Amino acid sequence: MNSTPQLLNRKSLLQSLFFVVIIILISGLMTIYILSDKSIKEAFIFNNFARILLNHYSENLDSEKVIESAREAMFADLDRYSTYIKSNRFKQMDEELTGGYFGIGLSVINHDSGLMVMSVRENSPSFEGGLLSGDIIMKADSIDLAGLTTAQASSHLRGKENSSVHLKIFRSQNNSQFEVDIIRRRIELMHIPFAGLTSDSIIYIRLLDFDAGASNDIEKALDSLLNLDDLKPVGIVLDLRNNPGGLFSEAFKVANLFLDDGLPVVGTNGRSIWDSEKFISNGRDITSGLPMSIIVGRGSASSSEIVAGTLKYNHRAVLVGDTTFGKGLVQGFVRYPEGDGIKLTISRYFFGDDVYINEFDSTLNEIGEGIPPDYYFSDELDNSFIYALERSLNLFHFANQNQDEIIKNFQAGFLDDSWLERFAMYLEEKEFKYESDRSQIISLIKEIAVFDKNSKIFVDECDKFLKYSIQIDKKELFLQKEYLKRRLAQIAYERKYGINKSYSEVIIKHMPIVKYATKILKDIN
Template sequence: MFKGRKFGKRTLIVCTVSLLALLVAFGTQRRCVAGGNDYESIELFTDVLSIVKKSYVEEVDTKKLIYGAINGMLTSLDPHSSFMPPETYKEMKIDTKGAFGGLGIEITIKDGILTVISPIEDTPAFKAGIKAGDQILKIDDKYTKDLTITDAVKRMRGPKGSKVTITIMREGFEKTKDFVLERDIIQVKSVKSKVLDDGYGYVRISQFQEKTDDDLEKALKTLEANAPLRGLVLDLRNDPGGLLDQAVRVCEHWIPEGKLIVYTEGREKDSKMRFTSRKGNKEGGYPIVVLINSGSASASEIVAGCLQDHKRAVVMGVQSFGKGSVQTIIPLSDNSGLRLTTAKYYTPSGRSIQAKGITPDIVAERVDMTQTSEKKDGMHIREKDLENHFENDGKDAGDEKKPAKPAPYKIDDAFKNDSQVLRALDLLKGWDILRATGRAS
């Protein structure tokens, strides 16, 4: 997750880097306005840069050295801070608009290993079976151990139709497995919606982009076009996050005006921010079940945590990823950029989910639903199957001659084997029944 940022004090970083390059190029030394220890460190850097320029076995490009030094400096901080050369920075800006060329994988560095946060739906990675938690050990013939996230992304990006091989290690694998993927133009539609049953809707947010809030508003209006919603399943599984402001706006649909949604804490004054729900049209009081899993990260965790803290939704699934930091994008003078971790975010109750994640109210693993209930029921015997059993005398049976069967779901075929969605729908229907009988408010 990241947020836009104006130059402000950050311009000083650009000036310092430019100055260092000039000092080496002209072989001069000037005292910088900095503390003693800072100056000594900068002097050490310029000395090394000067020695490399003068004595390395081959002539080197100063800009390449500077880029390498900046990149090394940022990757020593945390897995999410990185330097983006002009080409990578340009691609990053395209990403937030929802279209780019590549495989469709959100990645991070975990325990020093390039790891998949989640595949993006309907992309080459998703279709090939790449899963959250997969460790990417090689990209083509290049080991990823010493690659930054930026370098890894650059290697996986490419023109549509070109192929790349990624070597995966997964829990349960006895050895690594190669996946040959064909790159495609990744058109990410961030919001999808369907009707699960009469009055019960489903909304899936795959990641938080510039138009996610607008798309969500359209989806909710479509769901409510025929009848008011009686319950909603909000699916944030494998949602790697995205724009902070969009996470806030998504929450605003269900959080009353003036209520806290999320706040951030950092060293600088402008990194200490509080986001509260603004005026606007609010959704009705229908119950919500939010689905999360280990691939739910960053902005999706903000939404789940906010709705959970305000008791506006029941969170179901398994522990989320646990990315509780905010990255600020800082443009530099040569069209490159910095992605710098500047704050941590906290849910309304003050929880930091960094390296911990959101704990679901109801733990629900996704299980195989290919076995039908009829097959399972066939293993049980009932009273009517026993020899010499008494027949029903008809009292209290009404006009029915056969046992009542539960009404079949009008659920989309895509969800019939999704145990978590079915369980969420059952929970919503159960809540509706309790409310109708006066046993729930």
């Protein structure tokens, strides 16, 4: 009798028992590891906690809301730039990383009746469809836009290339409604609304952001303006006011355009060695060292500060305006297979060897000190009256309604004070009321005095001061007359001729901070 099969069976049984023992041991070790690793253990506890809540709470809970609340709590103690990102936002970011999107070419803000058109991109589908700034988009296809957020409503204007969107429009200028079909197409992101020469042969470039393609657009603009046959530029003004930043890579490329090889651009210092690096310029200054000023302000942040700081600390440019925002933090992204992900602050950036904008603990110092200008010039929007007036959109509406007359008068050089009187009457009709911080404080003191039953003499004095303060507030319209007349012209020009014309005819000729930045370069020369 052959005993080989029995031996094989016994051998197979022993091997099976051996592997079972190994698996048990491995499982035991994994269990010990999980229990000993605090983060994994807490994740298990959290998962169990959420399951108990959803299964045993006295009322039904929305699982998505529970998880969303937990996510928000995880980021609550971090800086404002670290957050959870939903898949639809990632899709929008993906679109923008290509340097464009599929839409109709509008900038809009929220309005009670839908979306108000603030500007129409030249040669865009909206431009060809006859839309104007000031129009109200009430419906997109069958969707009523009233009551939606700007992001929600704007999403209905975007869509697949060559798809159509049917819009219902209200035009306040003549109190009419109309409907129009517009075909979506690719809209390239507008990084530079204007690049040209001033009357002093100084290049002026307005840069709105550092999204994908910004550096290429600057390089093209410089290449065009530096190689004119009949004119040689004598300086460069780069306007970064209210530029919120964008891609770190674009900031490096922009700074690199103005530096010779081997100079420090910026460094990053993070918790991980992979997030710590020094970036060095690697080309040549394409302007051959033309004198340069950069206009900055409180709204110049992130990548704007990288460019401004790099060129300032390398003594390549002077800064004009106000101290920058103070965002010296770098974010990284993690994206999960299902589409969602996180944005997380991973490092701080610095200039030279140790010039940091943000202190070490970004959760306590998420806004740094900013970069100070070499030449201070106050921002007009720092004036509380101008800020309140701009937010009310009354300037915008008045200029739209009187567009042709404003342009005609401005071209003739006599946009005189009678326009201020007309505008003052318009504001009265619209019930616009401005109350300065001073008047608000005096009013509050008076209310407290009345509530606490202070003496009649004190209350009367408060009332006297309040009336005097209100009289000063009413004079603000005429104190800011040069700003108001210029803004009326700027809005009217943009609506009729497009944004490029508003810059060439109004902004670079009449905006005080631009004139100051060019004067500095003339003095340097």
